[in-house]
Amino acid sequence: MGVLACLYITQGIPFGFFSHALPAILRDYGVDLKTISIISFFAFPWSLKFLWAPVLDRYGNARIGHRKSWIFPLQACVVALLVMIALLQPQSLAGVQLVWLVGLLLLVNFAAATQDIATDGLAVTTLAAHERGYGNSIQVSGFRVGMVVGGGATLLLMGTWGWCNAFLGMALLIVLATLPLLWFREPALQPEPVAGGARHPSLWSVFRSFLRVPGVRAWLLIVAVFKLGDSLGSGMARPLLVDVGLSLQEIGVISGVIGMVASIVGALLGGRAVVVLGCRRALLWLGGLQAVSMLGYAWISHVHAGWWAAAFVVSIEHVVGSMATVALYTGMMDVCRKSCAGSDFTLQASLLAGASGLVYLLSGFSADQFGYFNHYLLAVAVALLALLPVYFWRDQRVE
Numbered sequence: 001m002g003v004l005a006c007l008y009i010t011q012g013i014p015f016g017f018f019s020h021a022l023p024a025i026l027r028d029y030g031v032d033l034k035t036i037s038i039i040s041f042f043a044f045p046w047s048l049k050f051l052w053a054p055v056l057d058r059y060g061n062a063r064i065g066h067r068k069s070w071i072f073p074l075q076a077c078v079v080a081l082l083v084m085i086a087l088l089q090p091q092s093l094a095g096v097q098l099v100w101l102v103g104l105l106l107l108v109n110f111a112a113a114t115q116d117i118a119t120d121g122l123a124v125t126t127l128a129a130h131e132r133g134y135g136n137s138i139q140v141s142g143f144r145v146g147m148v149v150g151g152g153a154t155l156l157l158m159g160t161w162g163w164c165n166a167f168l169g170m171a172l173l174i175v176l177a178t179l180p181l182l183w184f185r186e187p188a189l190q191p192e193p194v195a196g197g198a199r200h201p202s203l204w205s206v207f208r209s210f211l212r213v214p215g216v217r218a219w220l221l222i223v224a225v226f227k228l229g230d231s232l233g234s235g236m237a238r239p240l241l242v243d244v245g246l247s248l249q250e251i252g253v254i255s256g257v258i259g260m261v262a263s264i265v266g267a268l269l270g271g272r273a274v275v276v277l278g279c280r281r282a283l284l285w286l287g288g289l290q291a292v293s294m295l296g297y298a299w300i301s302h303v304h305a306g307w308w309a310a311a312f313v314v315s316i317e318h319v320v321g322s323m324a325t326v327a328l329y330t331g332m333m334d335v336c337r338k339s340c341a342g343s344d345f346t347l348q349a350s351l352l353a354g355a356s357g358l359v360y361l362l363s364g365f366s367a368d369q370f371g372y373f374n375h376y377l378l379a380v381a382v383a384l385l386a387l388l389p390v391y392f393w394r395d396q397r398v399e
Contacts, residue, residue: 012146229383
């Protein structure tokens with residue numbers, strides 16, 4: 001599980017910068033909320049990665065390790081791209097440098113999303129059924145730690161290290177976190193036919209056969225809607241903190257230090273909650289808490305709360321958000337078939353990313369049109385409505 005944690009941390013670092021640090025940086029430079037939302041579109045590889053997931057399930061070097069043979073070169077690509085980003089001039093982010101930055105981050109997202117396919121497949125084939133609750137705690141906490149390092153710690157370090165050194169530091173951290181994979185012995189992958197006896201099924205046959213698994217279609221509806229309210233709210237969280245008067249360094253401390261601790265605590269508590277409550281009840285309870293946590297941001301926008309209030313709200317949101325994500329990922333892993341683990345999990349993750357990304361894209365327009373307070377009330381309502389499919393669902397695979 002330690003290797004998986006390291007790999008998920010490396011995925012979260014660039015994604016955290018793109019989704020958390022970049023909106024705050026752009027808002028600090030005076031970029032409007034609509035433009036910030038539109039830039040989030042360039043995370044679309046996370047939504048479309050299911051299209052090439054079967055390629056990673058089908059091809060790989062067995063001598064190195066089927067999944068490892070993909071992870072190593074993809075990590076090298078991410079590191080090289082971060083070094084290129086380090087050479088940009090942040091003073092020109094409102095001009096042509098923003099085009100280069102977004103283009104390079106698009107490539108980073110593509111490489112990291114593809115690495116995620118291989119890592120998810122490695123997790124599904126390595127973890128036994130009884131390990132998945134705690135295994136997903138490791139997954140979520142690792143990814144969340146990477147996000148707060150890439151999003152919060154980067155903001156904090158830019159104030160002292162500067163733009164270039166902050167990105168070089170991220171690249172070095174990814175290299176170090178990848179090293180444990182060198183000593184990990186990956187279990188041999190035994191392909192199984194999934195459609196018409198084909199040893200190497202086509203993309204669509206893999207997905208069609210997955211949709212025929214009992215209960216999967218109802219489960220996919222839950223995957224699509226469960227995080228919509230959270231995404232609607234989190235999309236404007238950092239611009240909100242900038243607009244209430246917090247500096248980038250103050251936001252960095254909140255996200256990079258407090259957020260990291262809260263995310264780890266939430267992920268560990270989420271794993272325990274799944275074991276104790278079962279997946280469905282955990283989704284209901286934790287999804288409800290996730291919705292309520294959005295009220296904190298509405299309060300911040302209404303009273304223009306200071307640093308301590310913002311730190312409290314962000315920490316609560318990170319704890320319950322991590323807990324809810326662990327429950328969701330456990331259900332996603334439970335419906336995967338071992339022979340197509342990477343494809344099955346990636347299809348679900350792509351659906352989650354696509355639906356959440358669309359709402360994230362609209363968040364800036366909502367906040368600009370209705371104001372932060374009403375925007376977060378809307379996020380709470382969406383999050384609560386998203387619990388209805390969970391309430392009516394009774395599939396035994398994730399009970």
